[in-house]
Amino acid sequence: MLQFLTAVVSPYYLYIKFAHVTAALGWIWSAATAYAYYLLPVMKAWRRNPQDPEIIPVRNWAVERFEEAVIYEHVFFPIVLVTGPLMYLAAGFRPGVAWMDLKLLIVIGLFIPIEVMDYYMSHFGGNKRRIRASGDMQRYERMVHRHWWFMLVTTPAVMVYGLLIVLLAIAKPI
Amino acid sequence: MEFSGSPAKYRRFAIISSITLNGYLYAGLAALQYWANGSTWLFGWKPVLVTVVFTALFAYLSYRWMMRLDARYGTGRGWTLESRRLKLPERALRR
Numbered sequence: 074m075l076q077f078l079t080a081v082v083s084p085y086y087l088y089i090k091f092a093h094v095t096a097a098l099g100w101i102w103s104a105a106t107a108y109a110y111y112l113l114p115v116m117k118a119w120r121r122n123p124q125d126p127e128i129i130p131v132r133n134w135a136v137e138r139f140e141e142a143v144i145y146e147h148v149f150f151p152i153v154l155v156t157g158p159l160m161y162l163a164a165g166f167r168p169g170v171a172w173m174d175l176k177l178l179i180v181i182g183l184f185i186p187i188e189v190m191d192y193y194m195s196h197f198g199g200n201k202r203r204i205r206a207s208g209d210m211q212r213y214e215r216m217v218h219r220h221w222w223f224m225l226v227t228t229p230a231v232m233v234y235g236l237l238i239v240l241l242a243i244a245k246p247i
Numbered sequence: 248m249e250f251s252g253s254p255a256k257y258r259r260f261a262i263i264s265s266i267t268l269n270g271y272l273y274a275g276l277a278a279l280q281y282w283a284n285g286s287t288w289l290f291g292w293k294p295v296l297v298t299v300v301f302t303a304l305f306a307y308l309s310y311r312w313m314m315r316l317d318a319r320y321g322t323g324r325g326w327t328l329e330s331r332r333l334k335l336p337e338r339a340l341r342r
Contacts, residue, residue: 113316118328120318123250127330134335141338169283171276178275183268206340214248222252225316226260229309230268 079162086163089156096152097242099145101235107142108224111135116221136217137202140195147196150188154180171247179234187227194220257313265306273298 082089115135119128157180166173193199199220204213240246277289288294314320 114326117316117318117323118326120250121323122328125328128328130335134337137337167283168279169286171280174279174283175272175276178272178279182271182275202338202340211248218248218250221250225252225257225313226264228316229261229305229312230264233305233308 075162079165082159082163083165086160089159089163092152093156093160096149096156097239100149100153101239103145103149104139104143107139111142112139116224133201133205133213133217136220137205140200140202143191143195147188147192154185172241172245175247176238176241179238183230183234187231190223194223252317254314254319257317258310261306261310261313265302265309269298269302269305 112135115128115132119125119132122128161173168174194216199216201213201216201220204216273289273294277294280286280289311320
């Protein structure tokens with residue numbers, strides 16, 4: 074079965090690679106500007122002045138806009154997850170190639186759980202616009218806090234291990 | 248409602264997450280290499296030392312990073328808060 078799949082996809086290796094690399098870079102960088110230059114200044118202003126009532130509407134607006142800004146990221150991520158195994162098959166990889174093993178461990182153990190949480194926070198049960206429309210402003214505030222917690226604790230890992238994945242894929246140092 | 252983040256929580260999270268994540272990556276890679284190739288190079292003292300040093304460094308950097316993101320460091324002098332009356336564009340909710 075694996076040999077059959079490898080034979081089917083291997084002629085398209087470079088096209089799959091094109092889709093994979095494009096999607097991976099889009100996934101990693103598409104929300105970076107929105108995060109660094111639009112969301113962060115507002116969130117930091119809120120954290121420095123948590124009692125200022127004029128900051129809260131801007132914070133809420135920025136968070137809701139950011140939840141839309143990550144749509145590109147969340148479209149690219151499934152493309153990465155589909156084209157990655159296709160490339161694996163097309164290139165005839167087997168377990169034991171160290172850089173590939175480490176890359177897969179990072180994606181499976183770190184990024185998939187983070188993205189599942191991020192999908193929930195941004196587009197499903199944690200979507201702030203829908204919670205605001207429901208009128209439950211206590212839940213809204215709670216979910217903004219939870220989302221900020223999520224961003225605080227995942228940002229270092231996302232930046233360091235996101236770049237490490239690209240390094241492993243390009244330089245193949247181990 | 249007050250945000251529940253604090254330096255002690257960030258420090259604890261940074262240490263625990265760094266140990267968990269890097270321990271998982273080291274153990275996973277060592278196990279895969281041994282299982283697939285019979286390779287034992289990851290059991291030597293150098294890879295273990297690199298993992299331990301990186302784990303400590305990542306925990307330290309994560310803590311500093313979280314503190315900076317949460318505006319616990321810095322005075323914010325690069326920014327001023329200006330009061331304005333404004334209208335924010337809101338997307339209409341589709342039902």
